[in-house]
Amino acid sequence: MDSTHALHRIRNALAVIALISALPAVATATEPPPSARCSAAEYRQFDFWIGEWDTFEMDAPNGSSIARAEISPIVDGCALHERYQQSDGLVGDSLLSFDPVRRQWQQTWITNRGSNMVLWGELRDGALVLEGEAHLHDGAMILQRITWRTEGDAVRETAVLSTNGGESWEPTFDVLFRKREAQADDPAAR
Numbered sequence: 001m002d003s004t005h006a007l008h009r010i011r012n013a014l015a016v017i018a019l020i021s022a023l024p025a026v027a028t029a030t031e032p033p034p035s036a037r038c039s040a041a042e043y044r045q046f047d048f049w050i051g052e053w054d055t056f057e058m059d060a061p062n063g064s065s066i067a068r069a070e071i072s073p074i075v076d077g078c079a080l081h082e083r084y085q086q087s088d089g090l091v092g093d094s095l096l097s098f099d100p101v102r103r104q105w106q107q108t109w110i111t112n113r114g115s116n117m118v119l120w121g122e123l124r125d126g127a128l129v130l131e132g133e134a135h136l137h138d139g140a141m142i143l144q145r146i147t148w149r150t151e152g153d154a155v156r157e158t159a160v161l162s163t164n165g166g167e168s169w170e171p172t173f174d175v176l177f178r179k180r181e182a183q184a185d186d187p188a189a190r
Contacts, residue, residue, distance in 0.1 A: 038078035043098045045123050046080055048150050053177035061176050154178050
């Protein structure tokens with residue numbers, strides 16, 4: 001093989017390597033930046049619930065708080081994380097996200113009492129309504145429907161459940177989330 005032919009092969013190989021190494025840059029150039037991937041209006045429908053909250057029973061809205069909740073955006077605003085701590089020891093964590101294929105919200109909820117729940121739903125008449133199965137620690141399965149709506153600067157969350165496959169529903173809870181006020185003994189207040 002003469003040197004001209006070898007030089008030509010080396011140039012061709014280098015051209016192929018350059019082309020292949022440029023492919024990821026071309027592919028990523030068409031991807032939106034992370035902050036824009038979940039910027040559609042649907043992804044913002046639950047933003048009213050972001051913050052730190054004290055939780056009150058609706059039958060005693062001026063009574064003592066029964067729980068604290070913190071709802072935070074995660075993964076570049078593509079989902080919300082809920083951390084819920086009730087005064088009786090119940091702790092729950094959930095992930096809420098908008099599914100772009102189903103065009104619905106999904107919530108996956110897990111508690112320290114061995115229960116989990118997966119709900120699906122959408123915005124209806126100014127409220128977010130999600131429904132699905134709750135699996136209890138004793139192996140029972142119930143249907144649960146939860147509704148979130150704003151009431152002034154508060155968020156009201158109501159739930160009903162069905163033990164007979166949705167033939168009938170009964171109230172489970174009705175609570176009001178109010179923005180948490182910093183307390184004098186709270187390090188965040190200092």
